[in-house]
Amino acid sequence: MIDRNFKLLTVVTEAALENELTEALDRLGASGYTIVNARGRGSRGVRDAGWSTSSNIRVEVICDALMAEKIADYLQEHYYRDYAMVLFISDVGIMRPEKF
């Protein structure tokens, strides 16, 4: 049985924010998250992970639509102005809805 009522929230941002971000996610009530190191290029230039201040992370959260919106609003309000941050939300199907 696949439950298709869930969202995958993906945030690509500066590695410097990792601690703040995970704290915020816990506070907002996300049930979990996955973080990977990332590199790439965007409006703030090449982020090549060559130096701690130029490395990126990609944070993924699976949650319901309400939570996804809550997290997105919070991040937009607190970090969009001063930090390199890209955020997008996609529909996902999951097998065990009770986990999220």
Next chain:
Amino acid sequence: MSIDPVILFFLLGLIAGLARSDLRLPPAIYELLSILLLLAIGLKGGMELSQQQMSSVLPQMVAVLAMGFILPLFVYPVLLYIGRLGRPDAASIAGHYGSVSVGTYAVAVAFLASAGIAFEPHLALFLVLLEVPAIVVGILLARGIHSGTRWGKLLHEIFFGKSIVLLVGGLLIGWAIGPEGIKPLEPLFIDSFKGVLALFLLEMGLIAASQAREILQRGIFLVAFGVIAPIPLAICGALLGWSLDLSVGGTALLATLAGSCSYIAAPAAMRIAVPEANPALSLTASLGVTFPFNIFVGIPIYLEIAKRLHGA
């Protein structure tokens, strides 16, 4: 004056980076190298400190700590009024320049060793003392005292950042085990110091080269600042060292510390505490301009200043 061999590795990294070579040290290796350098500096300093009276060092420590708070206050108005930078950027860069660079210190130590000039062991202690105050002052300059800054969390991050933990940890271990106890550790931490430093500088050269495009974009003020600012700062350090009765080597090292600027602890702290400051500005100045300037030109000048002050 002969060039220290470790500098050539920096040059190699710089050239390889500018030529867009695919040469790259894996991040984990770079991390290990910096850990080795910090521990080696701490262990050696601690081991030598165990041989001497701490009470004589205490007043000097207070003076050095005070210098750490004052240096960024010299830098800030220059950036604000001559550089016409915004308050957050001026404050952030002032924090970087008041703080210190372990890499620069390590090169200066190697430079003095090659020249056969001794220095006091507690310079490693000064390195620890000078890292934090300027960062705090920089944040205060940017934010003021009454602000939303979460100081508890921030200070925890600064004080328990890896460089302070490793330096202080190394000092304590070195101090506890003394010259006898350190013998089994010598091959890794003491004998291979220069080899580790050479590899570290290779990566620093690559990173500095990656700043090249930023430097071209940022224009003349930042470059001029990065080259000129270390000199008066180093003179402050040299004068303090001289008035504290440090040896020629100690005076030169304190001058080097004052003239160097942070590129690890300060950028990390400023990014979180002063998010509106542009990290590219401060990092370009400290890593792309001042660090290479110091290791090629600055350190020999600071030694010369120390020699003149001591009338040697």
